[in-house]
Amino acid sequence: MARILQVGILIGSLLFALFQLLLPVYAFLPALQARAIHLLFMFWIIFGGGMLKKVLNSASTKDTEQRAPVTIRTAFSLKRSLYWDLFLFLSGVGISFYVFLSAEGISEQYGVPTGWGQTALAFLFLLLVIEATRREIQPALPVLAFLFLLYALFGHLIPGTFGHPQYDLPTLAGQLFLTTGGIWGLLVGVSTDVIAIFVFFGAFMFATGGGTGFMRLSIWLAGKYSGGPAKVATVASALFGSISGSASANVATTGAFTIPMMKRLKYSPEVAAAVEAAASTGGQIMPPIMGAGAFVLAELTETPYLQVAIRSLLPALFYFLSVGVGIHFYAKRKGYVGLPARELPQLGETVRSSVFFLIPFGVLIAWMVAGYTPQYAAFWASLVTLVFAFFTEDLRWSLREALQQMRKAVLDGARQAAVIASISACAQIIIAVIALTGLGVKISSFIVSVSQGKLFLSLVLIALTSIVLGMQVPTTAAYIMAVVIGGPVLVNFGLPPLVAHLFVFYFAILSAITPPICGAVYIAAGMAGSDWFKTALLAMRLCFAAFFVPFVFVYDQALLLRGGLIEILSVVVRTGAATVFLSAGLMKYWRKELGILRSGLLLIAGALQLVPNIYANLLGAVPPVLFLFF
Numbered sequence: 001m002a003r004i005l006q007v008g009i010l011i012g013s014l015l016f017a018l019f020q021l022l023l024p025v026y027a028f029l030p031a032l033q034a035r036a037i038h039l040l041f042m043f044w045i046i047f048g049g050g051m052l053k054k055v056l057n058s059a060s061t062k063d064t065e066q067r068a069p070v071t072i073r074t075a076f077s078l079k080r081s082l083y084w085d086l087f088l089f090l091s092g093v094g095i096s097f098y099v100f101l102s103a104e105g106i107s108e109q110y111g112v113p114t115g116w117g118q119t120a121l122a123f124l125f126l127l128l129v130i131e132a133t134r135r136e137i138q139p140a141l142p143v144l145a146f147l148f149l150l151y152a153l154f155g156h157l158i159p160g161t162f163g164h165p166q167y168d169l170p171t172l173a174g175q176l177f178l179t180t181g182g183i184w185g186l187l188v189g190v191s192t193d194v195i196a197i198f199v200f201f202g203a204f205m206f207a208t209g210g211g212t213g214f215m216r217l218s219i220w221l222a223g224k225y226s227g228g229p230a231k232v233a234t235v236a237s238a239l240f241g242s243i244s245g246s247a248s249a250n251v252a253t254t255g256a257f258t259i260p261m262m263k264r265l266k267y268s269p270e271v272a273a274a275v276e277a278a279a280s281t282g283g284q285i286m287p288p289i290m291g292a293g294a295f296v297l298a299e300l301t302e303t304p305y306l307q308v309a310i311r312s313l314l315p316a317l318f319y320f321l322s323v324g325v326g327i328h329f330y331a332k333r334k335g336y337v338g339l340p341a342r343e344l345p346q347l348g349e350t351v352r353s354s355v356f357f358l359i360p361f362g363v364l365i366a367w368m369v370a371g372y373t374p375q376y377a378a379f380w381a382s383l384v385t386l387v388f389a390f391f392t393e394d395l396r397w398s399l400r401e402a403l404q405q406m407r408k409a410v411l412d413g414a415r416q417a418a419v420i421a422s423i424s425a426c427a428q429i430i431i432a433v434i435a436l437t438g439l440g441v442k443i444s445s446f447i448v449s450v451s452q453g454k455l456f457l458s459l460v461l462i463a464l465t466s467i468v469l470g471m472q473v474p475t476t477a478a479y480i481m482a483v484v485i486g487g488p489v490l491v492n493f494g495l496p497p498l499v500a501h502l503f504v505f506y507f508a509i510l511s512a513i514t515p516p517i518c519g520a521v522y523i524a525a526g527m528a529g530s531d532w533f534k535t536a537l538l539a540m541r542l543c544f545a546a547f548f549v550p551f552v553f554v555y556d557q558a559l560l561l562r563g564g565l566i567e568i569l570s571v572v573v574r575t576g577a578a579t580v581f582l583s584a585g586l587m588k589y590w591r592k593e594l595g596i597l598r599s600g601l602l603l604i605a606g607a608l609q610l611v612p613n614i615y616a617n618l619l620g621a622v623p624p625v626l627f628l629f630f
Contacts, residue, residue: 005052010407012048013414016041020196021382024045024375032107033183036099037420038192039129043092045418046132051085092128095121099184111174119170124178126429129183130434133426136419141477149434152176155437161446164437175248175436183430185427186299187480191424192545194295194305194375196417200269201360201382202289203413207405208389209356215254220350224339227438230262230271230327232339234279234320243580251280251523259528267336269530274538276325277524281512282319282543285505286477287312288365292420293476300483301497305374314572315506315549322579329587330542350453360385420476427477431484440484447489456494457549462486463507470511479508490554499557506550511541541586545579548610556612574609574617581624582606590627598627 019037023029029037098121099106112373113119126149134142156166167175176182180189203409215308218236236254255276262272284291287309294312298305330336349397359570360381367377388401389409436442447465451457470478490500515536524539525532540547552560552575559575584590585602601623610621 002052002055005048008053008250009045009048010411012041012044013410014418016045016414017200017410020192020200021379022493023193024138024197024373024379030103030107032103032180032184033100033188035188035192036096037602038196039425039482039543040093040096040100040412041186042418042421042425043089043096043128043132046135046422047085047089047092049122049415050135051089054081054085066387081127088128088131091124092132095128104614109174109178113170113174113178116170118178119173122173123169126183126453127419129422129425129429133422136422137474141423141426145429148430151439152433152437161442162439164439167436172436176429176432179216181435183428185428185432187296187424187428187431187476188421190299191292191417192295192423195292195424196380196419197375197378197382198289198292198295199365199417199420200409200413201378201385203416204385204389204406204409205357207409207412208385209353213353213356213358216345216350216353218340219343220347224344228335229256230267230331232258232261232273233528234275234323234327236279251276251520251527254280255527256617259524261339263528269525269528270534271330271334271525271540273521273528273530273535274542274600275323277513277518277520277535278542279320280524281509281520281539282316282323282459282546284509285312285316285319285546287316288361288368290316291475291509292424293479293505296476296480297501300487301456301501303498306368306476308498311562314559314561315502315553318545318549318575318579321576322583323440323542325580325583326542326544326587329584329589333587333589333593354387359488360388368615381537392467400429402553423477427480430477431480434481434484440488443485444489447486448492455554458486458489458493459503459554462489462504463550465493466504466507467511467514470508470514475509475512479505482508495554496557499554502560503550503554506546510543510546513543528583544582544586548578549575552610574612577617578606580610581609581620585626590624594627598623604629 019041023034113122130142130145133145139552152167152172155162155164157163215232215236218232221232221235236258259276261271262275263269267275267554280457284293288314290309294308295305296302298308301308333612364377364381367380368374386406390397390399400423447458447461462482462485465480466478469481483501486504487497491497495503512518513536515521515533518532518536518539521532521536521539524530525535528535549559549564552571556567557563557570561568581602583606584594585599585606588594588599590598590602605620605623608616610618611617
């Protein structure tokens, strides 16, 4: 049975990959049909994979001599569990296929069910999406989606502002299932049209040698310097994160190499985990390929993705400058050294392995610069990547290894794309309920009333809201929920939509390292065997720039490359100086270890650099200069 399920998952993954790769080139499907097929494969991979996992675990248990024989009760429980998974699999795939076949008729119903059959299918489908998401991520998002469904059903019983008119079951079913404003809305559309192909592109790249190239280039660039292994983690996470777009995936992938390397060179477990968590979190804001949420941001703001990436470049560089400088000062204070020369890769092998990701990257950027859509560019970059699958690291032809690499890439890519699809669909349920009930407008009005019309206070409240919503919720979902609430508030203050959305996006990302619930920190701390709270505090000190850079580009949009050259240079110098001075103060090092008084003065100096006033900037430069020369 395990063999049959493995073949079924491989076939589903291969069809999923072909569908997503060909969709941007041969866009022959209407939106509803394309999204239905996308979720069909999501159910196929998640529920089919669940059955396979249970069968393999059962077989492993039977093969272990130390375990007791499998009882009749255990066998019956396994059989019942498999029947349940089979029901979920058939229901999810079947309803998705029904929507695909009936798309034209559904579009003509205008959200009105034809009978109780469609109403029942609607609510079953919504629950299937929530269950699929629950199986793949922490329960916060699916629980939240279920609570929003209950709010849609029973919110009319809530008195006051946050109540809403009563909706009967057919009305809710029609709005949430039979329109592209419900479960088939924008998030699922972006997952279908854009995100999935980039996921497969990343999977192909790493399976065909791009991951090795990333790591070797990182070691060659940063390994020999003070605190080298930590700086390697920073460079590798910046490079890898620009493909993966997930803090957790970034930690799990690069951390498997960098955390043991740092611990072997006597870095404390907390330092190793904090460095990896901080660097990995920033990968989601690093162009040219940012996190999945960036594609949603481009759609919501009606901004070309390439422009989003360009505008985000300087803030992302300051994020990694903060992490890199913080590592440098901390390593100097603690006496951490670089990697031994024998462990550094040679230039020749670094160049050879770097080819496996530099050329596909170059193709991707070239197509986007030429004006093509990101997904069309990803299609051609993926084809180039597949060519490299037929070559080994030393550029020898190998058909057998190519087939193994492509099999792994297809399976990994399908798994990641299915997870993102489930997250997008689950978050879309929340967004649909918010739109239907008017909850977003009510919360936005509440924020405006509490902030009393003050921009800074509104920014603080929205930043806190974004971080709270992002706790154990993937970045894309957290950003969407936060921007529905906070985006209109900031736009009403006169901010361009792109600026408002980027502000929310940054703080949604920071939830990955902000206590008490910080997913990237938990994973890194588990890999390093460190105390998670100490790890979180150090990670926040390393990437502190992310907490003030969004405020900087709200008040001075030159940081987003808006304005003249002098304005851009001015904000770059001020923000760079603030980053370095604040980092020195937080890490208590400036040429030598500092006491509380001098560290405090450096923190004040950094804060003064953030003030858009030349006299404040000059005053703030005095303490660092004095400490540097005297």
